[in-house]
Amino acid sequence: MKPPYCFLCHRDFHLDKGGDLVRFADYVPLAEGMIGHPSGSEWFCPEHLSAATALAFKTSSEALHDLQREYGEFPPLPFFGLGPHREPTVLFVGALMHKIVGIVRKITGRSPPKDK
Ligand SMILES: [Zn+2]
Incomplete structure (x- = not known):
């Protein structure tokens, strides 16, 4: 719905x-x-x-x-989420960064600098 x-x-x-x-x-x-x-x-x-x-x-x-x-016509709804021309949101994760990079590397097989 x-x-x-x-x-x-x-x-x-x-x-x-x-x-x-x-x-x-x-x-x-x-x-x-x-x-x-x-x-x-x-x-x-x-x-x-x-x-x-x-x-x-x-x-x-x-x-x-x-x-x-x-x-009359009203302005359109604001766009929610990522679209084809939008940049991903930058997250600040502090001490969890190494764990997150490890999980992403395990899933994607990419090197940590690319994932950061
Ligand atoms: Zn209405």
Whole structure:
């Protein structure tokens, strides 16, 4: 399941404050035993939930299009994690460095200076 960021405004909201999941006409439940987010269902913050629910008879992309015409487009969600053009995070591990390098060398077979 996706975390509760509003499908329209991308705001991170807490479910106890009134936002909810809306199932649109293109909703397809996950098969039994599958883990993930069912297509055609999207989170909406308290501010946009009623407008989104009123459009639940449409597909999620049609509803998003209509909502964007009414409320405008919002900045995209910030990117989380490493992408193809991002540098890895530098960690300061102090006295554990020799143990970490040993584990990495055991796994990768590379020499310690490269791994550091
Ligand atoms: Zn919203």
